[in-house]
Amino acid sequence: MSQPLLEVKGLKKYFSVKSGFWGKEKVVRAVDGVHLTVYPGETLSIVGESGCGKSTTGRCILRLIEPTEGEILFQGRDIRALNAAELRAARRDMQLVFQDPFASLNPRKTVGQILLDPLIVHGIGTPAERRKRVEEMIEIVGLTRQHLHRFPHEFSGGQRQRIGIARALILRPKLVVADEPVSALDVSIQAQILNLLKDLQREFQLTYLFISHDLSVVRHISDRVAVMYLGKVVEVADKTVLYERPIHPYTQALLSAVPVPDPTREVKRILLEGDLPSPANPPAGCQFHPRCRHCMEVCRTTVPPLKEAEPGHLVACHLG
Ligand SMILES: Nc1ncnc2c1ncn2[C@@H]1O[C@H](COP(=O)(O)OP(=O)(O)OP(=O)(O)O)[C@@H](O)[C@H]1O
Ligand SMILES: [Mg+2]
Structure with missing residues (x-):
């Protein structure tokens, strides 16, 4: 396999x-x-x-916030060790798409200005080149040049997310972190935006960390999936493997709640008992143990490490 684009090791944020x-x-x-590894x-x-x-x-x-502990290697370099100038340069390569495009777009700027700003901040191109890039980008995300003169409130939710995506891509980043990018949208619009993200990934060789x-959305867009529970990654695998053969009891319960497209394949719903515990007071041992159907004595005392159950399939469970 190729070198990872991003490696996260022992990341903590309290x-x-x-x-x-x-x-x-x-x-908290x-x-x-x-622990996460993301390949180009x-x-x-x-x-x-x-x-x-x-x-x-x-x-x-x-x-965007300072980690408490851990390593974040982007193209092999620890971004926590970068100084301000190096971090600014690295930011060109890493962009964020937000859940709420309205809150993240400056209401007092036109779409054209919103897209131009990152190019000016990073000193990219001549004014004419910048304008050309902005005009190209707005069309790439499925809007028109006329839209560049309008303000964010003059758009629908789906269109605003297209603007958010255009802003993230205008610097031609390598990694895009998309945090719930379609959660605020209608189901019909969700599919359009997910397909746009997929097309753009192909066109610009993008790597996505999709939150x-x-x-159902994750199944549509992912190559691999990492499942988090109370601040930890508990299982990582290829999408198909994870959806068909989940190992961690938490993943099994989570997936059993998703409607199955094939009615002949009945999946028994596993109900999780109890609420998600507070991250201010996490249970000892395996953090999932109070809600786990298979809880053993060791689970109450010892944190299970994330280890390989089969090639490419990592699980943090004493059973796995
Ligand atoms: N700035 C903060 N100060 C204090 N606690 C915080 C802060 N940001 C997040 N938290 C807490 O950290 C935990 C994780 O929050 P986070 O927003 O990362 O969850 P999430 O998985 O993104 O949830 P959601 O699906 O609701 O977006 C939560 O308990 C939250 O209350
Ligand atoms: Mg969140």
Whole structure:
């Protein structure tokens, strides 16, 4: 296999939060030892319940927030060790597409200005070249040059996400972290945006880290899938392997809740008992053990490492 584009090793992000005005400080272990490898040209998706640390992982990778611990190697270089100028250069290669395109687009700027800004900030091209690139990019994402003169509020949700994607791609990045990019959209529009992302990946040889809680969306877009639970990656595999032969009891439960397109194949729904525990007070041992159907004694005391169950299929489970 080729060299990874991105390698994340033992990533941790802890937040200190106060519970109430008089409350004591608590530490929220939003990300608690995440390992990920992303290869050039692939789409690796991160799935998991709300609050399991998906967005925090994505934000640490782009260094939008400072990780507490761990290594983030982008093209072999630890981005945590970069100085301000080096980080700015690296940012050209790593871009983010947000869940809510409206909140992430400056309402006072025209779409043309929004797309021009990153080129100016990074000092790319002459004014004429920049204009050409902006005009090309708006058409690539399925809008027209006339749209460049309009403001974000004059667009539909799907169109706004197209603008968000154009802004992310205008610098020709290598890695795009897409955090729930279609969650705010109608189902019919979701498919259009997912297909656009796929087309753009082919055209620009992009690598995607795709974050979503929606397993149907993930199935559509991914090459490989990483499942997160309470700040940790618990299983990683090729999409088909993961959807057909999940090993971790958490992945099995998660997938059993997805409607199956083939009615002859009945999948018994596994109901997860209890709520997702708080990352401020995670269970000892395997963090999934209080909700696990197969919990053994060792699970209560020892954290299972993420290890290879079969080639390319990693699982963090004492059974696996
Ligand atoms: N700035 C912050 N300060 C304190 N706690 C935070 C902060 N950001 C996130 N958290 C906490 O960290 C945990 C993980 O949050 P994160 O946003 O990464 O989850 P997520 O998997 O993206 O969830 P969702 O699917 O709802 O977007 C949550 O418990 C959240 O409350
Ligand atoms: Mg999130």
